[in-house]
Amino acid sequence: MDRDMYRRLVKISMEPAMQEKTIAYLAEHLGKFLKPQEYLMLAFREHKEGNISWLMEQAARRIDVIPVIWGPDHRWNTLLRQTFESHASAVVGEPLIILGLTKLKKQYNTPLPIRKVVMVGYPCLDWVIDGIVKGLDCEVGGCFSVLDTGIVAGFACGHSWGVHLWDEHYGVDIVDEQDNVLPAGELGYMVLYPKSDPAVRVKLGDRGRQVDKKCACGSDSMRILDMQLGSNVDSDLYQLSQELQSWTSILDCYLAKTESGLEVEIVCFPGEKMPKLPNAAKLVVRPYNPKTDEPLWFIPGDTPYRDF
Numbered sequence: 636m637d638r639d640m641y642r643r644l645v646k647i648s649m650e651p652a653m654q655e656k657t658i659a660y661l662a663e664h665l666g667k668f669l670k671p672q673e674y675l676m677l678a679f680r681e682h683k684e685g686n687i688s689w690l691m692e693q694a695a696r697r698i699d700v701i702p703v704i705w706g707p708d709h710r711w712n713t714l715l716r717q718t719f720e721s722h723a724s725a726v727v728g729e730p731l732i733i734l735g736l737t738k739l740k741k742q743y744n745t746p747l748p749i750r751k752v753v754m755v756g757y758p759c760l761d762w763v764i765d766g767i768v769k770g771l772d773c774e775v776g777g778c779f780s781v782l783d784t785g786i787v788a789g790f791a792c793g794h795s796w797g798v799h800l801w802d803e804h805y806g807v808d809i810v811d812e813q814d815n816v817l818p819a820g821e822l823g824y825m826v827l828y829p830k831s832d833p834a835v836r837v838k839l840g841d842r843g844r845q846v847d848k849k850c851a852c853g854s855d856s857m858r859i860l861d862m863q864l865g866s867n868v869d870s871d872l873y874q875l876s877q878e879l880q881s882w883t884s885i886l887d888c889y890l891a892k893t894e895s896g897l898e899v900e901i902v903c904f905p906g907e908k909m910p911k912l913p914n915a916a917k918l919v920v921r922p923y924n925p926k927t928d929e930p931l932w933f934i935p936g937d938t939p940y941r942d943f
Contacts, residue, residue, distance in 0.1 A: 640835055641837050647829050647831060648784060648785040648786045649685045649785055653804070654685065656804065657785060657787050658697065661690055661691060661693075661694035661790075662694040665691075665698060667793075668725070668751050668774075668793075672700070673701065673724045674702075674703055674721045675701065675723060676717065676718045676725070677691055677695075677702055677726075677727055678705050678726050678728025678733060679727075679728055680709065680732070682704050685784075685785045686783050686785055691727050701721075703718070703723055709930070710925070710926075710929050711925065714735075714739075715739045715740070715743070718747055718749070723748070724750050725750065726751075727753040727755060728754070728755065729783075730764075731763070733754060734880070735886055735930065737767050737771055741770055742904050747771065750772075751773055751774050751775075752773050752774070752776070753775075753777065754777050756783060766883075777790070778791070778798070779798040779859065781827070786827075788801055789801050789805070789859065792852040794852035796860055797843075797860035797861070798862070799850065799856045799857070800857040800858070800859060802857055803830070804829060804830055806829075807828075807843075808826040808828070808836075809824070809826075809843065809845055810823050810826055812824075814826075819844075819846065820844055822842055824839070826838050826839070842861070843860065843862040844860050844861050845857055872890045875899075879910065882908075885901055887931050888902065889931035896915065897913065897915040899919070902928060903921070904922070
């Protein structure tokens with residue numbers, strides 16, 4: 636991901652006129668499944684003006700839905716408590732945070748009346764979706780956004796796989812390793828650009844494929860299917876993290892490659908069956924502490940593109 640292009644795209648998304656359009660766009664889609672006076676849990680790591688959590692809050696208020704903002708205390712236990720006490724019927728957030736909430740619900744047998752989940756921020760694997768659906772007994776949708784910025788480029792309709800591109804304001808090219816544009820239907824790397832300034836092109840590092848056939852929902856807008864993490868992640872670490880977090884006994888984990896070798900920290904629920912643990916230069920396995928534990932990837936600088 637080119638930092639300069641990324642900065643320019645973020646700047647465009649934060650222009651007042653564009654923010655207003657984004658809020659209206661999100662309000663339109665949230666309004667399709669939420670009723671006035673329902674509670675919506677915003678399960679994001681950060682809430683500040685212009686970012687995705689803030690935009691979701693404004694959109695919810697516009698349709699008379701009551702937003703519940705996680706924080707400023709970002710412990711896992713606070714997320715569970717706020718969701719329970721607010722009687723939130725829907726939750727919007729990053730996939731692994733919502734998956735963690737699902738595991739906490741099961742561990743503590745907490746009745747959460749969530750019936751709708753919207754996952755945002757990055758591509759999500761099928762096993763994560765399946766775990767959330769089974770754990771919360773809910774419907775799951777998706778919002779095509781870039782990390783936790785205010786860049787919102789699409790939304791899932793719920794009638795088919797993938798997300799509809801917000802093609803009034805954003806375009807996506809699918810390219811190969813040499814940046815050649817691929818025809819519709821072929822899997823490649825996603826390049827996002829604003830239609831107000833097509834020269835601003837951001838290669839996300841994530842992969843997907845375009846489908847330009849009319850959707851079952853009636854929309855003719857371009858759909859992006861099979862969104863998946865691509866070259867911007869360490870494939871070995873990513874695979875290991877998926878293997879670990881697929882276990883309901885593991886709430887959270889943090890992995891890093893250092894000069895000393897692989898470092899792994901795992902937060903688990905005591906007494907639950909555990910997977911075979913990896914060989915690592917440093918391996919920490921500790922029980923979940925509701926009094927102190929926050930998601931492990933709340934560490935500053937976990938990606939160079941979060942400082943906007």
